[in-house]
Amino acid sequence: xxxxxxxxxxxxxxxxxxxxxxxxxxxxxVKKRLPRISLGTVxxxxxxxxxxxxxxxxDTAGSQxxxxxxxxxxxxxxxxxxxxxxxxxxxxxxARCDARVAKGTGYRVLGRRVEYLGVCPACGRKxxxx
Amino acid sequence: xxxxxxxxxxxxxxxxxxxxxxxxxxxxxVKKRLPRISLGTVxxxxxxxxxxxxxxxxDTAGSQxxxxxxxxxxxxxxxxxxxxxxxxxxxxxxARCDARVAKGTGYRVLGRRVEYLGVCPACGRKxxxx
DNA sequence: TCGATAATAGTAATTATTACTGATAATCTA
DNA sequence: TAGATTATCAGTAATAATTACTATTATCGA
Ligand SMILES: [Mn+2]
Ligand SMILES: [Mn+2]
Ligand SMILES: [Zn+2]
Ligand SMILES: [Zn+2]
Numbered sequence: 001x002x003x004x005x006x007x008x009x010x011x012x013x014x015x016x017x018x019x020x021x022x023x024x025x026x027x028x029x030v031k032k033r034l035p036r037i038s039l040g041t042v043x044x045x046x047x048x049x050x051x052x053x054x055x056x057x058x059d060t061a062g063s064q065x066x067x068x069x070x071x072x073x074x075x076x077x078x079x080x081x082x083x084x085x086x087x088x089x090x091x092x093x094x095a096r097c098d099a100r101v102a103k104g105t106g107y108r109v110l111g112r113r114v115e116y117l118g119v120c121p122a123c124g125r126k127x128x129x130x
Numbered sequence: 131x132x133x134x135x136x137x138x139x140x141x142x143x144x145x146x147x148x149x150x151x152x153x154x155x156x157x158x159x160v161k162k163r164l165p166r167i168s169l170g171t172v173x174x175x176x177x178x179x180x181x182x183x184x185x186x187x188x189d190t191a192g193s194q195x196x197x198x199x200x201x202x203x204x205x206x207x208x209x210x211x212x213x214x215x216x217x218x219x220x221x222x223x224x225a226r227c228d229a230r231v232a233k234g235t236g237y238r239v240l241g242r243r244v245e246y247l248g249v250c251p252a253c254g255r256k257x258x259x260x
Numbered sequence: 261t262c263g264a265t266a267a268t269a270g271t272a273a274t275t276a277t278t279a280c281t282g283a284t285a286a287t288c289t290a
Numbered sequence: 291t292a293g294a295t296t297a298t299c300a301g302t303a304a305t306a307a308t309t310a311c312t313a314t315t316a317t318c319g320a
Contacts, residue, residue, distance in 0.1 A: 002266055002316085002318075006268070023307085036269070037268085037269080038268075038269045040268085040269075040308090040309080040310090041267080041268060043307095043309075044309090048267095059243055061189045061190060064308095075244050075246070078245055079249055079250035081253035082250060084253075086250070088246065101246055101248075105250075106251040106254075107246070107249060107250055107251065108248050108249045108254055109247075109248040110247050110249065111248075112244055112245065112247060113244070114205050115191070115207070116205070116206070116207040116208070116243075117240050117242060118210065118235075118238050118241075119209055120212065120214050120216070120236070120237055121235075121236040122212070123212050132285090132287070132296095133286075133287095134285080134286075136299075137298085153276085167300080168301065170277090170279090171299060171300070174299090177278095178298095193275075193276070193308090194275090194277095195276085
């Protein structure tokens with residue numbers, strides 16, 4: 001992975017933000033520094049950087065992908081009105097969890113989305129390992 | 131909401147499936163019964179039916195939206211290989227939860243995605259109610 | 261310094277979804 | 291039941307996010 005001024009600018013802007021921006025939000029920021037950068041370059045670098053583990057691509061709902069310079073394991077809270085995404089501190093324990101999150105973020109907590117991830121029996125069989 | 135043969139066929143096919151299909155998967159099924167139906171009609175009806183609370187639009191990650199005829203509150207497990215989504219029984223309690231899910235579904239559980247939903251302070255202020 | 265090639269800008273293509281339009285058919289009213 | 295009303299339809303165009311392509315440029319190890 002070569003070091004280019006485009007890649008540096010993209011990573012630098014993402015690191016400065018705590019807003020978990022989408023590719024085109026980031027493009028708008030970076031363009032101020034490098035006016036000739038293309039949106040494709042932003043997409044390509046976000047892909048490369050997340051593949052290399054430098055950043056993470058958030059696996060959230062919504063039509064646009066979001067990116068995060070913090071690769072640590074942490075959770076997020078998203079506003080169902082404006083789509084804003086904020087960080088949550090790690091551990092938390094379900095029952096009093098909503099109240100704690102509300103207190104920590106100022107959000108009115110309406111619920112949470114939980115989706116388990118794994119390998120289904122059919123796919124597990126294909127690769128031997130179950 | 132008028133009763134049309136297109137709407138009936140779409141709802142009927144969705145109800146028969148436990149696979150949480152996307153709009154175009156459903157379109158493929160329904161087309162066998164109504165060969166002249168258009169994809170737009172499938173999209174429009176899935177939207178109408180979920181707005182009326184007859185079905186639910188799943189708020190999962192991934193590029194395509196998924197739909198579920200079961201409007202009850204339940205969780206899902208998705209395969210990171212093939213994208214398949216299966217149902218989970220409701221309640222579950224975190225620690226021994228993964229093991230229980232694995233036992234119940236046959237999946238090799240690798241993790242879970244948790245996203246809290248709510249109204250951020252800025253949006254809450256706009257509508258008075260916090 | 262130089263050559264191999266990773267990365268870029270600009271553009272075209274793709275994919276999922278929504279919007280538009282004139283025709284059709286479900287439901288309502290007399 | 292007939293006729294009026296209008297939700298819904300099929301077909302198609304438009305939009306939005308993302309990815310792919312291509313000729314050119316810039317990085318970096320020898
Ligand atoms: Mn974060
Ligand atoms: Mn379900
Ligand atoms: Zn908000
Ligand atoms: Zn699978």
